Amino acid sequence: MTPAAHISAAIEVIADISARRRPATDALKDWGLSHRFAGSKDRAAIASLVYDTLRRKASSAWLMGNEEPRSLVLGMLKLQKNLDVAAIDDHFSGARFAPEPLSAEERENLAKDGLKGAPLHVAGDFPEWIEASLVRIFGDEVEAEMQALTHRAPLDLRVNTLKANRDDVNAALAHLALEPTSHSPVGLRAIPAENRRGPAVQSEPEYIKGEIEIQDEGSQLAALLSAVHAGEQVVDLCAGGGGKTLALAAQMNNGGQIYASDSDQRRLAPIHARLERAGVRNVQVRTPRGGADAVTDLDGKIDCVLVDAPCTGTGTWRRNPDAKWRLRPGSLSVRVNDQAVVLDRAAQLVKPEGRIVYITCSVLPEENDESVAAFLERSPEFKSVPAGEVLERALLSRLEPVFRKTEHGLQMSPLKTGTDGFYVSVLERRAKK
Template sequence: MKAADPRHTALTILMRCEKKTCTLDKSIDIAQNQLESLSRQDRNLCNAIVFGVLRHREYLDFIIKSFSKKPFANLDIQVLYILRIALFQILFLDRVPAFAAINTSIELAKKQTNKGAAGFINAVLRNAEQNHHTLALPDLNKNLLAHICTGHSYPGWLIKRWIRVHGGEKTLALCQSINTIPPITLRVNTLKMKRKVLGALLETQNFGVAYTNESPDGIHISSPGKPVTQIKGFTQGLFQIQDEAAQLVSQILDPKPGEIVLDACAGLGGKACHIAQLMNNQGRVIAADLESHKLDSLGAETQRLGIENIRVQQLDLLKATIKDFDGYFDRVLLDAPCSGLGVMRRNPDTKWKRTLKDVLRLAAQQKKMLNAAANLVKPGGILLYAVCSCEPEENEQVITAFLQKRKDYSPDNAMEGISALSNATLTTGDHYFKTYPDGHIMDGFFAVRLKRIDKTP
């Protein structure tokens, strides 16, 4: 199979992503050479197939089970993905004729598997294409759990807990929203340009432009038709890609020019760059992370953005002490490793990789990391805890355990001027910041601002 075939590339990405240790992002990165060899149209088709198969996997499997004469559990994993790829095109992509989806999948099967498998795939697909409309989903009123899991493609363990926490109506709305294609959201680099000036520049390139409702720096764009890195203004450092909820986390931290700030789990540095931007390049931002490779690209990114006050530092937060730094910090951001269940719109593989055990394991780690980060804040300073998950174990329960243990901290509700926290739909009864994908054009996030009590007279 030629590398320039979008369906073969999609199959390669999905098969690699099947491994629990390989995220979708990583699998796509590995396939970058294959993707770059595709035309823009074929690259868009490949992208639609990969994300679509993962978003709708359980429903596609429901169709396969209904028309396969072989037990589903006995299907070869490669055969199964070829079936999923073809069915996604037949059921969800109007621009691909059914015969084309079937024929290309048969050819793919002949070259990737064997003649017998190709015949089986042909039979299942033709039967499904002709008769899938006769199938009925589990009844919404009689079996809500099965209806959502099958019709909207989610694992049972997650939907059970969401129904228990949110109720059926909210859970259904969440699932529908998460399965939609999210917008591309940019954050203007205010060191170089104002938001409306960037918006006008994007409109001259025929993008649909909508300004974010809560973040003063965000812009949603539609109909890009090309990679963001090829948009006029990217090379000049006029913007970064960042979801609105993630932008609001840095706004809630509210760093001031001249302060010393730590981003304790900086990762690729999106929030660290925003913090530096909010500080107007004055003061110092330490971008720390355990994984040095995540920090490797930050130097080039700060240069592109014209940021001069970030210093990177490889660091295991759980082993860190104040001796690892020049002194205590005015503000510390802990954007802790989490289940990522709040960003499934962008990472649909998370649906099928995370388990309840992962949530509990990560929550235990988050408690330790929050306590470690708290030791680095100066008296009177600010500690912000954030995760891209809306699960109680990773949210309120972490904060409750922390405040019970750390009597030198209290919730900081004196956040005048932070508009996001004046919006009742973005805060809980405890004044915690919490967003969901339904109802807001942003990812699911949770954040709490804490203040270290200053006991000096």
């Protein structure tokens, strides 16, 4: 397929997403099934165009004056791909499989001086109703922070120190041209090539042997900030597929005990194979049955409870750009309520002088500092640990300048840390008097 044909296909997929209001992954899958002549490279190029269009949906619509799929793709080509009118014109020739030629109005819009005069939510490409929330956390840097969320995310790997070290793994994977992550001491990063998928890491021997895991550097840092160590009793209360459980086990060098659980037992299904592959021996998976709590016997006995809380995922919009346009106030309220429930449950598990490590992949203060503040109001026996102390305990004080400090925690973002938008707060139970 030609680049012009890729653009035509992207317009078709965007139209499907808009008409049927469904995730981009579903629309792209259906397009591929109905166009089996398209090879894997073609499908990757089309997916890249679709996701870039969704990243710049608000700004493209503002530039072009409407939200028609063709207009959104045109706006993206100018704003995201930095193509001028002549270059865009070459692709919109009306030839076989190419989009129809540009109209006079489209040419005029594409010739405009970018986003000069655009409202903040347009310049930052985010839903207007969360603007006040973003200003509370980012202040004058809202536009820059949110524009950083419109770029493609890198592929980050965590080296499993139970089986390997970063230098040896990087040497073995030299053909992937990986780079050590800037902040995590156990991370490697692959920068995605334009219009191509990332490397097929899962087929590499190092992945198969459990020497590496796919994990964003921000998620790696969140695990490190827990400061867990061998000998501790730890609960990963929202373990899901086990990404952070595996990281904690490596930090503890297979010492102590980790109990991995989740309210949804289906989410736990992948964890067993992952633990075996990684050589983890200090994790006990607690699967809830019939809705029963699987860790009741641990109440008051735990040194550290990791709460990878349910959230809106606003910090992962680089990877899931269509999710931001599906976000609604009602879903935010639901998530905040979920966070209250899981924090209150975590509090019951923690022994005196133990701690909760509260993590979200969100940049919204409602889910971060405000959720924590509400918890502290309900649970005065807990206090938030100052950000500097959290970093010191984790031996990460050198990273203090790259985190955004909040009242109760640390906020990561693509702009500041080059990671997804993770938030971490450490909440410590006071000693008994």
